[in-house]
Amino acid sequence: MPQLRFIFLLSTAVFAVFLATSTAQAHHGWAWATDEEFEITGVIQSVRLGNPHGEVTIRADGGDWVVEVGQPWRNERVGLTREMLSEGREITVHGHRSAREGERLVKAERVVIDGQDFNLYPGRAS
Template structure:
């Protein structure tokens, strides 16, 4: 049976982890909303994939385009596969065209609305 002092110690430990930014409390690990992207200006990136991250809740690409490396936020992997492009088909070195919106908060980050890879265009949202 837990005593009150154990509950207090656990609370202090959890608070310490949250404030330190340690996973899984780091806000970067949390799923973010789409309000932090500028939907008033469409951005098109045509580049080469440097990294593919297929993890949920959504996939991501690191795409070298326009002399920069962009973090391209994709839709959930299951949605991509259902719409005709499984994320595991995209490999490092492949050319991808991503159309979407730049982040208002993070430089070189964009939310993709659609991507084209190997001649297949997929609507992500």
């Protein structure tokens, strides 16, 4: 009987780990976004930088959009600083929008602020 309990607990733990990783993988990466290139210009309303990626909320097209920018190391590598992402600044985002109907979420490949390009994913065409 103790062996059955151990096997049950072990299989439950393995399933929980699988579920947690598959849920995280469903969002992180590019699988949740469309393949179609998308561009939007708006004014920065709020900023949250950090891991697993930064988020910038912009007001555009009559509503707020959440833009995923890079991880801290990725932003730093291309010279994109917190000051450049300050509230009230205009930003143009090139990337891919959410595949979920009506969701105002964009994964940025490249952003333009004050005419300066910040290519977060130089290996991807954008």
